[in-house]
Amino acid sequence: MTVNRAVAYKSPGEVQVIDTDYPTFELKDGPGVNPANVGRKVPHGVILRTITTNICGSDQHMVRGRTTAPKDLVLGHEITGEVVEVGPDVEFIAVGDIVSVPFNISCGRCRNCKERKTGICLNVNPDRPGSAYGYVDMGGWVGGQSQFVLVPYADWNLLKFPDRDQALEKIMDLTMLSDIFPTGFHGAVTSGVGVGSTVYVAGAGPVGLAAAVSAQLLGAAVVIVGDMNPQRLAQARSFGCETIDLTQGDPQDQIEQILGVPEVDCGIDAVGFEARGHGKDVGTEAPATVLNSLMTVTAAGGGLGIPGLYVTGDPGAKDAASQEGSLSLRLGLGWAKSLSFATGQCPVMKYNRQLMMAILHDKVQIAKAVNAQAITLEDAPRGYAEFDAGAATKFVLNPNGYITG
CATH class of the missing domain: 3.90.180.10 (Medium-chain alcohol dehydrogenases, catalytic domain)
Structure with a gap:
């Protein structure tokens, strides 16, 4: 055998x-x-x-x-x-x-x-x-x-x-x-990245970095990657991305420092359900943080690609709702801004x-x-x-x- x-x-x-x-x-x-x-x-x-x-x-x-x-x-x-x-x-x-x-x-x-x-x-x-x-x-x-x-x-x-x-x-x-390469690419495509786009990628793990590379491949003008890990942010900068350190606060102000406006055309969630708070809430698990921040920083009419994993069963979540994948989302904000959302496994x-x-x-x-x-x-x-x-x-x-x- x-x-x-x-x-x-x-x-x-x-x-x-x-x-x-x-x-x-x-x-x-x-x-x-x-x-x-x-x-x-x-x-x-x-x-x-x-x-x-x-x-x-x-x-x-x-x-x-x-x-x-x-x-x-x-x-x-x-x-x-x-x-x-x-x-x-x-x-x-x-x-x-x-x-x-x-x-x-x-x-x-x-x-x-x-x-x-x-x-x-x-x-x-x-x-x-x-x-x-x-x-x-x-x-x-x-x-x-x-x-x-x-x-x-x-x-x-x-x-x-x-x-x-x-x-x-x-x-x-x-x-x-x-x-990870198709998954990152799917996140970029479904968020609407094209020639000249400005893009914010939440998360500098391998999928986030793959999404950033994919956005560049699709012709983005500026790709910004946000994370709390300095080594991963350095890795994003190594191939031409702008970066923001989420331990210093919400991404909106830092995006404005880079682009001159506090919003991007396309947002990509490469974090998923184990997301943590930003700034003063750093280190505190807050599974809806990334999705809500993306709705805030993505311009009206823009798109959110969500290759980050969300689950229907999370026994380690801090509350009963999160344990079954029910998150407190600012859906009204997303609706008001006519944002598009794409979720699920990458085909x-x-x-x-x-x-x-x-x-x-x-x-x-x-x-x-x-x-x-x-x-x-x-x-x-x-x-x-x-x-x-x-x-x-x-x-x-x-x-x-x-x-x-």
């Missing part, structure tokens, strides 16, 4: 690298697997030997104990790999292909998939639309922070890289195609091929922008701990030694 090592959630603040089953073309019972999916056949799937799999801020929400994730859930939804086995129904993907895996699992057959809404596929999660690898309440598809992983509907889901050698040479950039397949071409043809250096650093699978607990402590780093796990040097 082939060994398969994987990163699993153990308890709040704790992950471990464990031995787990080698994947098969059938979903088995296990931590987080929806009972209705147990025994589901996957002849349309492939098994990948993982090349890279990244630690994501969404994983951190689970690891902090802020979701209902069960013990021993295998983590990881940002996956790039080499095909080592193909199911009998796979036609166009072959053993040896190097591929990117969208974090959304989608069937390609339902109404939503046919409308390119792959983040809310109707057929992969018995509980609700939408699914992902290694994530709580997302159908129970096993995560990819492992040496081997099963990917269903392979002909539909997988983005094949055109040249193996080129892909491995640019793998630290291409690994971002599974989630990765809507963007990943175009962003792949931008990477392959040297139009963007996303790995440099997010300060990507490769570490071994066995070193994942350290990566989680450092990322949780605020490291201005995107940790890329290297489970099978493809990344050398």
Whole structure:
């Protein structure tokens, strides 16, 4: 039996690298697997030997104990790999292909998939639309922070890289195609970023930095990134962003110092439900802070892109309303200003091929922008701990030694 090592959630603040089953073309019972999916056949799937799999801020929400994730859930939804086995129904993907895996699992057959809404596929999660690898309440598809992983509907889901050698040479950039680059790009697109736009990105974590890069790629005139972490703000400045320090107060005054007016055309929430207060309230958890501040600083008629994660169940929230995802929003202000809002999972397949071409043809250096650093699978607990402590780093796990040097 082939060994398969994987990163699993153990308890709040704790992950471990464990031995787990080698994947098969059938979903088995296990931590987080929806009972209705147990025994589901996957002849349309492939098994990948993982090349890279990244630690994501969404994983951190689970690891902090802020979701209902069960013990021993295998983590990881940002996956790039080499095909080592193909199911009998796979036609166009072959053993040896190097591929990117969208974090959304989608069937390609339902109404939503046919409308390119792959983040809310109707057929992969018995509980609700939408699914992902290694994530709580997302159908129970096993995560990819492992040496081997099963990917269903392979002909539909997988983005094949055109040249193996080129892909491995640019793998630290291409690994971002599974989630954070398309997610940041989606935030920029849905907020309305275009040539000459002024943009405020709340949050300088990897998704926020990816959103900032995306805004630049889309032609923004000025991109402003706000955070409380000086190292992350320095990372944003490293590729030409303006920055504001939210420990010094609400963003509006600082935006006015940069632009001459206290508002931007487009706002992007790259923080999500673990948001904290600004200025005198810094450090106090206030989950609606970012959304309300974005409504304040975004000009009338502007747009808000919200790739930051919000959940329906947060056992660690400070009040009963927040525990079920009910937040105190200034919706009246948003209505009065005719702001548009876009929320939910990024439909990765809507963007990943175009962003792949931008990477392959040297139009963007996303790995440099997010300060990507490769570490071994066995070193994942350290990566989680450092990322949780605020490291201005995107940790890329290297489970099978493809990344050398």
